[in-house]
Amino acid sequence: MFKAYRFVFIAIIACFALTQCTSVPKRTQTPQERPDVQQQTLDLEDAKSSADWLEEAWQAPNDIAKNSALVQAALTLQDEKEWQKSAAILARLDKNQLTNDANRYFRLAKGRWYAHNQQWPQVYKTLEGLPEQFTQKEYKRLTLELLAFAAGERHQYWQALAWQVEAQRYSDEPSPNALWQTASQVTQSQLPAERPRDLVLAGWWRLIDNHHQAMTSPSAFSALLDNWQNSFPNHPARERVNSWVSSDSQSNEVDKSTNTIIAVLLPLSGQYEAQGLAVRDGIIAKVSETKSYELVFIDTHQLSFEEQQSKLEELKPAGVIGPLLKGSVTEWVRQTSLNTPQVFLNQIDADTSEATANSHSIFFALNPETEAEQASEFMSSASSRTKRPLVLAANTPGSQRMVERYKESWSGINEPSVSLFSQRDDMKSAVEASLGLVGSKERIRAVKIAAGKIIVDEQERSRRDISGIYLPGNLQQVRLLKPFIDVSISPFAERIPVYGTSSAHELTNQLGDNDLNGLIFSETPWLVQNGGQNVLLNQWLDARSGWELSQARLAAMGYDSVDLLQRLPIMQRMPGTHWKGLSGVLSVENQVVNRQLQWAAFKNGSITVLEEQPNAGKNNR
Structure with a gap:
């Protein structure tokens, strides 16, 4: 038995050495402010070091005790910022061989590892329902905080707030500012229809609701805040609300x-x-x-x-x-x-x-880069795992800024392909090269030479890994590019959606455009209401x-x-x-007005407003 445990210990150490050479999974786009999950420690009294837990695992009398000690070693290594070593232990453990008690800590350690790598959907899936299984406040707090981070990353701000409120009940240093940072992101559609029973959460619910009510009637905001102060005198947000009321009253003293x-x-x-x-x-x-x-x-x-x-x-x-x-x-x-x-x-x-x-x-600006950013988000949310978007743009400073913003905003699996053309005569060749027709023609030529007099299919085949094509150019450029794209896609292939900007929508085609049939474009909502017949x-x-x-x-x-x-x-x-x-x-965020545009399409000689996002790929991410 001693040799068996010694073998396990040596295997773990070997796995540590291997994982030190591996890279952390690629991280997604980072928000402006994200709590550092690496600073979320357990801070337990009389806590053992990871070396102590590994020694205990080595000396354990049975598999149950060994696995329990290894789980605790993984958690402790995370507190010690030894993330790869912790991952090595977790990878060797089988949750089906853990006791119920050890499995709780195993799930927490896995959730912390996913959070460290900003894999928020996995955090959510791993830790959901876990806080109720802990009795120690340190474990409850940490699990709730991780769930709140994950919900925030999924833009589920009300759920994130609810978990944050609960987590701060187990914290020695509650932070009303952190709660407001989450509460301020809650949209009206996310807010529950009924006031929560919990008094603290009810105060946040009322404060959020007051802001949304005041959007319809700004002059009523002061009265709403006065009522809130009377209803929640001991709420964590009281100091913040008091400062708002004081500031507003000073502003109202103007002649x-x-x-x-x-x-x-x-x-x-x-x-x-x-x-x-x-x-x-x-x-x-x-x-x-x-x-x-x-x-x-x-x-x-x-x-x-x-x-x-x-x-x-x-x-x-x-x-x-x-x-x-x-x-x-x-x-x-x-x-x-x-x-x-x-x-x-x-x-x-x-x-x-x-x-x-x-x-x-x-x-408040009508900058074209905003359209490129929203097009990237719009297309990436519908891009399949096996496909990528294609961007066809003029090689000019303005178009290059659009392309860069598009690439920076892309959150799909595969990076966009970009093809630039310098002049009008280059457009056709740029389309054919980007869609793979040049390579297809070469392959057909090679087959014909090899086949001799045998008749072979001469139909070029376009690429099938393109999820959508983005054209950030003006109307003249789009009018030339769109026909090239239509004839370059193989007749037996799935049609590729083509996207443009408001630059493709002018007074001359205000009510529709047969030449641009199928083009999806972003636009100021006022200009496409009632199909352009506003x-x-x-x-x-x-x-x-x-x-x-x-x-x-x-x-x-x-x-x-x-x-x-x-x-x-x-x-x-x-x-x-x-x-x-x-x-x-x-x-408004950070003093900048964000403007969400309307998506519309030229269809059968008219303009159709898109109520739902079109699917640019077979499967959503």
């Missing part, structure tokens, strides 16, 4: 006679006059609906920065919209200390942390003779900027809140 003025900074003359007027039209349209604000427009082309700033100091407006041009936005961010809510209508190249001095400001949109376009859909997108942006200004404090505090605007579904 009521000027509190209805919105100052708008736009280029109303000069090179960018058309863009400025389009935004102005949208702002006027929105304010005319409510009639609760007075608009003062300031022409940024006519007035210097100092004159604009002097004008604002004189007006003392309730809020500011603009400026529009990137250079002007950068100048305002770097030089202005105006403590007034402001919606910048562009983003700056530098880190937006420069603007954090004025936490009342947000950045009465108000068409009336506006008729009134602005010569204008295009690009100006209509800016008008939608101006319209939405008023709604954002009204809801800025709420959306700044809670990224989980959303506003359904003309330009997209809007949310």
Whole structure:
């Protein structure tokens, strides 16, 4: 028996040596803030070291005691940051040969290993239902925290919050800030319909619900917070809510006679006059609906920065919209200390942390890179394990930025293939090479030479590992590429979905486009409502003779900027809140407005709005 246990111990040590040479599985995209699971230790009193547990396993009188000691050794090695050694032990253990008690610790150790490698679905699957099986608070806390991390990674923020609340009951250092960080991500659709019975969780539920209610009626937010304070005087979030109420009350002390003025900074003359007027039209349209604000427009082309700033100091407006041009936005961010809510209508190249001095400001831009990012997310969620997307783009700085953002945002199994063309004449060859037709032709030629006079099939075969094709170019480029793609796909092969951007949707094909039949594209929702037959949109376009859909997108942006200004404090505090605007579904995170676009398709000479995501592959990931 001694020799048998000695053999087991030597085998474990050998496995340690092997695993030291292996690499950790590839990690997925990292969120901006993720708790470090490696710092989640058990902190047990009189805890043994891993060497002690291994010695105990070596000296164990039977398999039950040996396996139990090895499980504890694996857990202890994780506390000692010896993750690969811990994995070596776990890989040798068979859970079917463990006692119920040892199996609990085995599942916890496996869950911690998966969390260390950010394999969150496996964490969720391994640890679900485990906290109730522990009596020690340290094990309950750690298991609940790991489950909360995993739920957060799956965007199940309410479930994550519930587990965090429970975990902090077993913690010596509870963190209300960590709870709010999760609670602020909870969307209205995730919030349970009924208030929870648990008092602490009920307080979070009410606070989240108040934010979503206030999105419909921002003026009621102060009253909602007052009611919350009265209902939950001892809640962990009370200090945070008290600071909000104090801050809001100070803001409300502004002179009521000027509190209805919105100052708008736009280029109303000069090179960018058309863009400025389009935004102005949208702002006027929105304010005319409510009639609760007075608009003062300031022409940024006519007035210097100092004159604009002097004008604002004189007006003392309730809020500011603009400026529009990137250079002007950068100048305002770097030089202005105006403590007034402001919606910048562009983003700056530098880190937006420069603007954090004025936490009342947000950045709202219609940048094309956003479309590339959403296309990547849209296509990767439907990409199969055996296929990859193909990106066909012009070799220009603008297109290359789109391609890079697409690649950075990709979360599918296989990395995208990218093919760039330099000029119009290169498009056909780029399509044929990307879809594998060049290689197919060469193989056919080789077969014909080998076959001599024997007749062989001369039909080229396109690649079958392409899940979707993304075309980030303009309408002219897409019109040329789409036919090349259609004729290059083998007639006996499954059709490959083709995706584009709003650049492929112009006034000339506002109601549909037979030449682009089947093309799926992202767009400002206002422009594809009712299949493009939006009465108000068409009336506006008729009134602005010569204008295009690009100006209509800016008008939608101006319209939405008023709604954002009204809801800025709420959306700044809670990224989980959303506003359904003309330009997209809007949310705010880190002072930047995220804009979720609408997907539509050209089908049979008309435009069809896609209510559900199309499947770009046979199997979802």
